[in-house]
Every structure is written in structure tokens, then in C-alpha cells.
Amino acid sequence: MKRRKxxxxxxxxxxxxxxxxxxxVLALTVNNKAEQALTLYKKELLPTRPFEVFTLTETGTEIKTHSGIKVKPDFSINNSPELDILIIPGGPLRAVQSIAKNKKIIDWIIQYKSIEYICSVCTGAYILGETGLLDGKRATTHHLALKVLQEKYPEIRVLSDNKVVHDGNIISSGGVSSGINMALYLVEQIMGKPTAERTGKTIEFLQ
Structure with a gap:
């Protein structure tokens, strides 16, 4: 199976x-039960794992999260490897609105419109909304941001009763923890339900 970036x-x-x-979720997903046991035992993740997960920012410099914890990314948007899957997480509305106004980032996301999957978590859907890639599609976001998303991007069919919404090659998810649901759904789509269930059991997360 292809190893997805x-x-x-x-x-x-x-x-x-x-x-x-x-x-x-994606980093701990493996191909079979034997690899799962090894993953829980070894310090380093297995090189055979189906997903290679990395982080990136606009400039490749350290960022400060909503809770104040700092994170150093693996790449910038200029030097990242080619992507098979892009995940856009959310944050407070002021933060995502600021990103949505950044033409360089929006254009960068648009260039990946034809990759296997583009995923948003929580208010990350607002950033995707600015790209136009959600126009005419179904999507969801944090329950407190549903109205904001719909009013700002009326071409999106915003759903309020789904944790995960899949339309075309775009998968959106609701509130903060629903990113885990989204990732497990992604595993199921790519590797099948048994693998997704095994991964969910590994992290002790019940869908």
C-alpha cells in the first residue's frame, strides 16, 4: 500500500x-496487529506505517498555540514534501479569520485542491471556506461557529448534526475532539473498517 504523506x-x-x-491517530495506524504491538513497545515509529505525518507553517518558524504552548514545525509551505492529505485545524475565530485573509496561504491550499483528501477540524472549515473549495459542498464546524461559517460563505451547505462530513475529496469535522473522529474515518476510507477499529481501540477512543 502507498505510504501517504x-x-x-x-x-x-x-x-x-x-x-x-x-x-x-494517523501516526499510530499500522498495517496489522503484529505491527500494532511493536508500535506500543518501541520508542520509534515503524518505517512501514501507512501514514507519514508532519507539520508545517507559513514560514517554517515556531508558532504559539491557543493555550500558549509553542510548537516548532517540520517544514514551511515553501519547502514541504508533496502532500497526499492536507489537514487544516481550527482555533479561535480571530485566528482563523486572520489566516483566511492571508492570500499566500489560501493560494497554497488551493494548489492542493486535487489531492486525495483535504480535511478540516473545527473552525478550520472557515479557512477552507475562503478557498472556495467548499462552495456547493456539505461541511461542518464547531457548533458555536456554524452560523458564522454559513453567513460568511453562503455557498456552503453547513450541517449542524454531523461530527464528520465527507463531500468529494473534502472531509470536515465539528468541534475540537472531532478531529479524532475525522482521522479514524479517514483511516477507514483508506484502509478499511477493521484497521480503523483497531486504531481506535489502541488509543482507547470509542466512535
Whole structure:
């Protein structure tokens, strides 16, 4: 099976669980039970794992999360590897609105419009909304941001009763912890339900 490169875009004031949840799910996903046992035992992740997960920011410099914890990314948007999957986490509305106004970032996201999956977590859907890639599609976001998203981007069909919404090659998810649901759904789409269930059991997360 192809090893997919997963880029998680970070920015100042991003919510930690929005990106750490999906990162852990995908990084800990393996091909079989034997590899799962080895992953829980060894310090280093197995080179055979199906997802290579890395972080990136606009400039490649350290960012400060919403909770004040600092994170140093692996790449900038200028030197990152080619992506198979792009994940855009959320944060407070002022933070995502600031990113949505950044033409360089929006254009960078648009260039990946045809990759296998583009995913948003929580208010990350607001950033995707600015790209136009959600126009005519179904999507969701944090329950407190549903109205804001719909009013700002009326071409999106915003859903309020789904944790995970899949339309075309775009997967959006609701509140902060729903990024874990989204990542497990992604695993199921790519590797099948048994693998997704095994990964969920590994992290002791019940769908």
C-alpha cells in the first residue's frame, strides 16, 4: 500500500487537540496487529506505517498555540514534501479569520485542491471556506461557529448534526475532539473498517 504523506498546517493560536488528535491517530495506524504491538513497545515509529505525518507553517518558524504552548514545525509551505492529505485545524475565530485573509496561504491550499483528501477540524472549515473549495459542498464546524461559517460563505451547505462530513475529496469535522473522529474515518476510507477499529481501540477512543 502507498505510504501517504500527511501535512498538518499550523499557525499562531491554533488549538492543540485539533492537530494533535489527528496526528496521533494517523501516526499510530499500522498495517496489522503484529505491527500494532511493536508500535506500543518501541520508542520509534515503524518505517512501514501507512501514514507519514508532519507539520508545517507559513514560514517554517515556531508558532504559539491557543493555550500558549509553542510548537516548532517540520517544514514551511515553501519547502514541504508533496502532500497526499492536507489537514487544516481550527482555533479561535480571530485566528482563523486572520489566516483566511492571508492570500499566500489560501493560494497554497488551493494548489492542493486535487489531492486525495483535504480535511478540516473545527473552525478550520472557515479557512477552507475562503478557498472556495467548499462552495456547493456539505461541511461542518464547531457548533458555536456554524452560523458564522454559513453567513460568511453562503455557498456552503453547513450541517449542524454531523461530527464528520465527507463531500468529494473534502472531509470536515465539528468541534475540537472531532478531529479524532475525522482521522479514524479517514483511516477507514483508506484502509478499511477493521484497521480503523483497531486504531481506535489502541488509543482507547470509542466512535
Amino acid at each position: 500527511v501535512g498538518i498546517f499550523l499557525y499562531d493560536y491554533v488549538d492543540i487537540l485539533d492537530f494533535a488528535g489527528p496526528a496521533e
